[in-house]
Structures are given as structure tokens and as C-alpha cells.
Amino acid sequence: MKYILCFLVAFAATDSYCQEENLLKGLNDDKPQKEYVFNAFKSSRVIMSHSMEMLQPGVLDFRILHRFGNVNQGISEFFGLDQATIRLGLDYGISSNLTVGIGRGSFKKEIDGFIKYRAIQQATGPKSLPFSLVVVGGSTIIGAPWADPLRKNYFSSRLGYYGQAIVGRKLSENLTLQVSPTYLHRNFVETAPDPNDLYAAGFGGRIKLSKRVSLNVDYYYVINQNDARDLHNPLSLGLDIETGGHVFQLHFTNAIGMNERVFLTETTNDWAKGDIQFGFNISRAFQLKKKKG
Amino acid sequence: MFKKSLVPLASFILLAASVNAQDRYFTKTGKIEFFSKATMEDIEAKNKTVTAVLDSKTGAMQFSVQMKGFEFEKALMQQHFNENYVESNKFPKAEFKGALTNNSSVNYTKDGTYVVTVKGKLTLHGVTKDVEAPGTIKVDGGKLEGKSTFNIRLSDYKISIPSVVKEKVSNSIKIIVDTKLEPLKS
Numbered sequence: 294m295k296y297i298l299c300f301l302v303a304f305a306a307t308d309s310y311c312q313e314e315n316l317l318k319g320l321n322d323d324k325p326q327k328e329y330v331f332n333a334f335k336s337s338r339v340i341m342s343h344s345m346e347m348l349q350p351g352v353l354d355f356r357i358l359h360r361f362g363n364v365n366q367g368i369s370e371f372f373g374l375d376q377a378t379i380r381l382g383l384d385y386g387i388s389s390n391l392t393v394g395i396g397r398g399s400f401k402k403e404i405d406g407f408i409k410y411r412a413i414q415q416a417t418g419p420k421s422l423p424f425s426l427v428v429v430g431g432s433t434i435i436g437a438p439w440a441d442p443l444r445k446n447y448f449s450s451r452l453g454y455y456g457q458a459i460v461g462r463k464l465s466e467n468l469t470l471q472v473s474p475t476y477l478h479r480n481f482v483e484t485a486p487d488p489n490d491l492y493a494a495g496f497g498g499r500i501k502l503s504k505r506v507s508l509n510v511d512y513y514y515v516i517n518q519n520d521a522r523d524l525h526n527p528l529s530l531g532l533d534i535e536t537g538g539h540v541f542q543l544h545f546t547n548a549i550g551m552n553e554r555v556f557l558t559e560t561t562n563d564w565a566k567g568d569i570q571f572g573f574n575i576s577r578a579f580q581l582k583k584k585k586g
Numbered sequence: 587m588f589k590k591s592l593v594p595l596a597s598f599i600l601l602a603a604s605v606n607a608q609d610r611y612f613t614k615t616g617k618i619e620f621f622s623k624a625t626m627e628d629i630e631a632k633n634k635t636v637t638a639v640l641d642s643k644t645g646a647m648q649f650s651v652q653m654k655g656f657e658f659e660k661a662l663m664q665q666h667f668n669e670n671y672v673e674s675n676k677f678p679k680a681e682f683k684g685a686l687t688n689n690s691s692v693n694y695t696k697d698g699t700y701v702v703t704v705k706g707k708l709t710l711h712g713v714t715k716d717v718e719a720p721g722t723i724k725v726d727g728g729k730l731e732g733k734s735t736f737n738i739r740l741s742d743y744k745i746s747i748p749s750v751v752k753e754k755v756s757n758s759i760k761i762i763v764d765t766k767l768e769p770l771k772s
Contacts, residue, residue, distance in 0.1 A: 316610065316639035316648040328654075332669045349661030386661075466675055504670045505748065535670075536750045538662060580660040 327418040333425070333463040333471075336540045336576045337384060337392065337409075339497035340511040340529040341548055341556055345425045345461030345471050347411050348386030351582025356382040356396070358551045360572035363562065373570055380551040385581075390414070397436075398551050405552040407431030415462060427459040433554040440483075450481035453554040457495070467501040475513070477557050484519075492516040493557055499533065507533045509542070515557055525563050527556040542574035609643040611730050616765030618651060627754040629663060631656040638765045640730065645689025647704065647732075649682040649763075671745050671755075672711050680710040682717070692723055699724045704734060713743040721763070730767040735760065 334344040337354060348354055358380040362373030370376065382396030390411040397404045413426040433453040439446045454477070461471030473495035482489055493515045499507045511529040518524050531544025547562035547569050549555055562568035616636035622629040633655040640647040653674040658664040668674040684706015686692065692700040700723045708717040721734030740747065740757050747755045 316641060316646060317637060317650055332665060349665070352661055535666075536748075537666070537754060578662050580662065583659045 325418045327416050327421050330415040330417065330425075330463050333415070333461060333469045334499055334509075335507055335533040335535050336542065336574075338542070338574065338576075339471070339499070340509050340531045340542055340544050340574070341527065341546065341551060342473065342495055342497060342511055342513070342553070343407075343409060343427070343429050343457065343459060344497060345411075345415075345427050345459050345469075347390060347409070347427070348384055348392045348578075350386050350388050351580060352386045353579045353581050354384040354386075354394075355577045355579065356380075356384060356394075357575040357577075358382070358396075358398075358572070359574070360546070360551060361570050363568050363570055364545075365567040365569070378550070396552070398555070400550040400555055402436030403433055403550070403552060403555065404436060405431060405433040405554070424460055424462040427461070429455075429457040429459065431455050431457075431553060433552055447481075453477065453479045455553040455557075457553070459495075461497075468498070470496075470498040472496055475553065475557070477553060479554065479558065486521055487519045487558075488517050491518070491557060502532075505535045509533055509544070513557060523561065524558070525560050527560045528564055538578055540574075540576040542576070544572050544574075545569050546572060610639055610641050610770040611767035612639045612770045613637070613765050613767050616649070616763070616767075618649075618764075619762045620656075621760040621762075622756040622758075623760075624756040625753050629658070629755065631658045631664070631667065633657070636763075636765065638732070638767065639770070640686075640732065640767055642689075642692070642694045645686035645692075647682075647684055647686065647706070649680075651680040651682075653678055653680060671740075677710075677712050680708070682706055682708045684717070686723075692725070694725055694730075697725050697727065708738070710738075711743045711745050715742050728769060732763070732765045732767060734763045737761070 334346040336344065337346050337348055338344055360378045362370060362376030364372050366373055378399045380396050380398035382394055384392055384394035386392050392409040393407065395404070395406040407429055408431070409427060409429045411425060411427045413422050413424065415423060415425040431454070435451040455475060457473050457475045459471055459473040461469065463469045475493045475495055477491040477493065479489055479491070493513045495513045497509070497511045499509045501507045509531050513527050515524070515526055525547060527546065527548035529544050529546035529548060531542050534541045534543065547560060547564050549559045549562060562570070614637050615634055616638045617632065617634050618636050619630060619632045633651060635652060635655045637650040638647065653672050654668060656664070656667060658667065684704055687703045687705050692702060702721050702723050703718065704721055705718045707714050717736065717738070719734045719736035721732060724731040737758055737760050740759060747757060
């Protein structure tokens with residue numbers, strides 16, 4: 294009897310002790326919950342192409358893209374810094390899964406616009422998918438004067454369209470990868486062997502070097518490029534540096550132009566020959582619509 | 587002989603345990619706000635999903651705060667808060683374990699507002715520090731409302747502020763706790 298009493302007293306003591314130790318026991322449902330994965334990239338672009346990241350609702354992203362001339366032109370052209378092309382753009386987050394944007398590039402005075410929709414967001418927990426699926430549809434309008442003003446030119450010849458599906462996954466806090474099959478249609482091409490419909494596979498990724506700096510890679514393999522033209526696949530390498538409201542994307546690239554039509558169809562520069570350009574993108578986010586407290 | 591004395595003993599222990607539970611008050615929708623006042627920017631965020639428990643018998647209390655539950659006015663701030671400052675993926679919860687130092691001065695059966703002091707350990711960003719804060723407990727018809735305001739220093743919790751945003755993020759953060767607790771029925 295004594296033993297049992299001792300045992301029970303000891304049991305009671307540990308029991309109340311445990312209760313004191315963890316008052317929250319039984320209250321905190323630590324049931325796994327579906328949790329979305331955010332911040333796969335620092336900005337809505339890998340470097341030149343769309344990333345799986347969306348703008349938050351009510352955020353206006355003012356994007357200033359700057360691309361200098363070829364670095365291998367030497368000191369007389371100040372390593373390309375004497376020449377510059379730019380694209381100014383405004384992107385807006387309509388909802389957490391819908392972003393729209395417009396921009397104008399100085400190369401061929403081209404205007405472009407896009408709609409970007411996230412169909413699936415990567416999440417953890419029950420009923421979640423381990424990747425994000427984002428679809429982008431865009432259009433471009435060349436504004437530059439016609440190369441041959443004597444022939445009959447149609448406005449529709451200035452237009453191009455692209456569609457893209459981005460499948461991406463933030464594999465860890467430090468590593469994100471995405472693949473983006475891309476289709477580009479140009480209403481008008483210069484020569485018959487140039488395809489009106491172009492297919493490309495985009496690959497993008499980032500490795501975080503620190504909380505605020507990441508190393509990004511952005512590459513397209515163009516499947517049916519007109520070989521007669523000596524065009525190359527665009528490749529950009531860069532650093533994303535985030536400083537509060539700004540993201541700076543410093544990069545080296547062989548891509549000409551700063552929208553999908555240009556860099557897929559006009560990239561004459563070759564990394565192997567050192568035809569690379571230095572460039573930087575500045576993204577400045579403004580919160581237009583504030584959340585209600 | 588065995589069984590005879592065992593039954594009342596066991597029922598006594600069970601009774602004690604259930605009485606214990608009734609002494610506890612809890613919430614899952616407590617509020618915690620924090621403020622950072624720096625020269626260039628004021629930042630505030632609110633969390634309305636705080637779990638808190640107070641044991642009126644011992645004065646012991648415990649808080650559990652999901653870091654991702656803090657909502658900011660600007661989406662970008664919220665993103666940076668989670669990714670760069672508190673690292674919510676690595677440290678999803680902040681926890682406080684402590685007790686009222688003057689629990690005996692609170693009469694939980696009589697309506698009124700009582701001034702209390704809370705002492706305990708706050709774990710945030712993986713770092714545990716002693717915290718002492720003044721507060722009040724309002725007893726109102728069997729329910730409690732606990733309030734407290736105190737300051738913490740981010741540097742104490744190894745949350746670093748890069749020099750580029752020194753003007754925008756203060757090292758001293760004001761924390762306001764407001765929880766309405768109900769008796770825990772078990």
C-alpha cells in the first residue's frame with residue numbers, strides 16, 4: 294500500500310509539474326496547416342524574364358531597366374557605358390495571383406504589355422503542391438519607323454505575342470529553380486526562313502548568398518531559331534541586391550533588348566566572343582493600396 | 587484493503603486535476619502589436635492570432651505567437667520582416683513563459699482592474715532573454731483582459747539592422763499586448 298501511495302503521489306506531482314511547464318498543451322493545435330511559400334525570388338523577374346514571384350496586391354512596381362553597350366569595345370567606348378538602351382515599366386499587383394504590366398523600351402521604340410496569372414502557388418502542408426505554376430501572356434508593338442517605307446506596311450506587322458508557362462519551385466531558403474516553356478509569335482518576319490512561331494525553353498534560378506543578395510541565372514534555349522541568322526541563346530548572370538524598397542539587379546548579358554520578343558529573336562551577341570553587356574534593373578515598389586489594420 | 591483506499595485516492599487526484607484546469611484562462615485570438623519609430627519611417631504590425639494561457643492559481647502564464655501572423659500595412663515590409671529580420675521559416679514562433687510576480691494581489695473572483703508585473707523568458711528569433719513588464723489584469727464577469735506594454739531591443743535577439751535601413755528601422759521595439767482570456771473548460 295505504501296508503495297502505491299508513493300507512486301500515486303509521485304505521479305500526481307509530475308502531472309501538475311507538467312501542467313505548469315506547458316500551459317499551452319492541448320491548446321496549440323500543432324496540426325500541420327497549409328502554408329504558402331513566398332519569396333522565391335527577390336523580384337518579379339529573374340533578370341530579363343518573368344519569375345514565379347508575383348507582386349502583392351496593391352503594389353506598383355516601377356522598373357527601370359538599363360543596358361549598356363558591349364563590354365569588349367574597350368576604353369574608347371568606355372567598355373560600353375557610352376551607349377545605353379533602357380526600358381521603363383510599370384507593373385501592378387491586382388490581386389495576390391494577378392499582375393499586369395506595361396513598358397517601353399528604347400530598342401526599336403517598342404511598347405510591351407503583359408498579364409501574369411498564378412494558377413498554383415507552392416505550399417507546404419496538407420493539400421498543397423510542391424511547385425508554383427504561373428502563366429504569362431504578353432504583346433509587343435514595335436514603334437520604330439519601317440525599315441522599308443516604300444512597301445505597303447500594315448500596323449499589324451508591328452505586333453508580336455508571347456505566351457509562357459512558368460513552373461518553379463523554391464527548393465530551399467537559398468535555392469529556387471524554374472523552367473518556362475515559351476511560345477512567341479511575330480506577325481511579320483523579315484525573311485521567309487525566319488519562323489513566325491518561335492518556341493523556346495527558359496531556365497532560371499537563384500542562389501541566395503546572404504539575406505539581401507542573391508546570384509541569379511536566366512537562360513533561354515531557342516528551339517527553332519533561323520540558323521542562317523547567327524543568333525544566340527540569351528544568357529544573363531547577375532546579382533540581386535535588395536535594400537528595403539528597392540531591388541537592384543546588376544547583371545551581365547548577351548541579350549539585346551528587354552522584352553521577350555527582342556531577346557528571343559534579336560540576340561546577335563555571343564558570350565563566347567565576349568559580346569556581353571553590363572546592365573542593371575532597378576525595381577522600386579510602391580504600396581498604393583494599403584491593407585486595413 | 588488495496589482497492590478501498592485506492593478509489594478515493596484516485597478520485598481525489600482526478601478532482602485535483604480538474605480543479606486545476608478550471609483555474610486556467612486562455613485565448614487563441616490575443617492581440618500583439620509592435621511599433622518601430624525611426625527617423626525616416628514608422629513601422630507597425632499587428633497579430634491577432636496569439637495563443638495565451640494564464641493559470642490563476644499560480645500566476646504562471648505562457649504566450650505563443652506565430653511570426654507569420656503579423657500583418658503590416660505594406661506588403662513589402664511584411665515580406666522583409668519574415669525573410670530578413672525574424673526569419674520566420676527558421677523560427678516560426680515566438681514564445682513567452684513566465685509568471686505574475688504578484689499573483690496574490692489579483693482577486694479573480696472580484697471584478698476590477700489589477701496592476702501586475704510579469705516576469706519570464708521571451709524566446710524570439712531563436713534567442714531567449716529575461717523580460718519583465720508591467721501590466722494590468724481586468725477581471726470582468728469571470729473573464730480576464732490582460733494588457734501590457736514593454737520594449738525590447740532587436741540586438742538582444744540577434745536581429746540585425748543593415749546600415750542602409752538604420753534610418754528606417756529602430757533597434758528599440760515597443761510591444762503592446764492585449765489579450766481577452768476566457769476560462770478554460772476541460
